[in-house]
Amino acid sequence: MSAPLWPAPTAADPVRATVPLPGSKSVTNRALPLAALADGPGTVRLALRSRDADLMAAALRALGATLTPSGETASSVDWEVVPGPVTGGARIDVGLAGTVMRFVPPIAALAAEEVFFDGDPHARRRPMGAILDALRALGADVRGDALPFTVRGPLAGGEVTLDASGSSQFLSGLLLAAARFDKGVTVRHAGPPIPSQPHIRMTVRMLREFGVRVDDSEPDVWRVEPGPIHAREFTVEPDLSNAAPFLAAAMVTGGSVTVPGWPAETTQPGDQLRELLAGMGASVERTPAGLTVTGTGRVTGVEADLRDVAELTPTIAALAALADSPSRISGVAHIRGHETDRLAALVTEINRLGGDAAETEDGLVIRPRPLTGGVFHSYADHRMATAGAVIGLVVPGVEVEDIATTGKTLPEFVSMWEAMLGGGAP
Helix, strand or coil: CCCCCECCCCCCCCCEEEEECCHHHHHHEEEEEEECEEEECEEEEEEEECCHHHHHHHHHHCCCEEEEEECCCEEEEEEEEECCCCCCEEECCCCCCCCHHHHHHHCCCCCCEEEECCCCCCHHHCCCCCHHHHHHHHCCEEEECCCCCEECCCCCCEEEEEEECCCCHHHHHHHHHHHHCCEEEEEEEECCCCCCCCHHHHHHHHHHHHHEEECCCCCEEEEEEECCCCCEEECCCCCHHHHHHHHHHHHHCCEEEECCCCCCCCCCCHHHHHHHHHHCCCCCEECCCCCECCCCCCCCCCEEEEHHHHHHHHHHHHHHHHCCCCCCEEHHHHHHHHHCHHHHHHHHHHHCCCCCCEECCCCCCECCCHHHHHHHECCCCHHHHHHHHHHHCCCCCCCEEEEEHHHHHCCCCCHHHHHHCCCCCC
């Protein structure tokens, strides 16, 4: 049965709106494991409430932690987290969440009983070998090389070499649980450069904020000392990557969008939107009120290496398809292994609407052509769905297939999008 189609609204006038964003998925799904492994009860405030985050909470509960929600809205929640002994005998549903499938197995390796992992059909095709091989090398009993697989500990930790070029999540997953291993962990990366370096810096910074001692002074080597993860109250920042389609709306309609609460200092890769959108012709200003992007209705093509901000590729590609000059996106070969093969999907969907996009070895070349309406498939990928919404703002007749997949990270996307077009926020 095919997913329903969502008629993407076309903007009749320049968009002018303030769009508050819920918490960062990347921060939420690091803070929750750290809180669940801490040395006492703690609180994670303004956590994102989405499919990915709910799967993480369910996984941590299955492994012995108690997570109690309060202050809930449709897209945010405060979690009271009481750690417990990590216990096995559980079945973990990772859905399509890379953070769950890669961050939770090292935690499961603290248990002496077997833990079973599985997820959505496409998740079974996502790369897992690097982190599962690393857990084997550290002494865990791991059966399987991709979903479904099982993990049994306990393991003592030690030194391990892995190739994290397929995903920075392989490295982050080992680091988040490392302090709880008797010997800690020293991880050496061997292979091509690791993508999404800001996410690694985010992991290291958050470990230190929870009192974990991390030495990353040697290139491609991370040493986490054994010891307690300190309980604390932690507040999650707004998700800057989720700002991308809303800020893009300002550009393509010649309007202005403000995202309040944009942090002055952050490790979130989404902060690079400021530079990227300015390079494509927007006026970008950060003030105490937030980040404001103002567009002219014209978009300039760009040559951009998005290795560190690959999650922004669908939005940048959508803008490139609406630009007045060609664009080349590079450094993102690894997103072929994301929720879907994002490079193939973007080429297919842009060209389906009459565009001219082609894959390169590590990215895309997009040459602007007049676009027409039609179905924009999402491939169960939240960022593909929002890219279709951006195009639909200025191309009448675009219908986005399965817009509900945005619930992976932004459960209120449709109401937020409609409110933006009405000049406000939900």
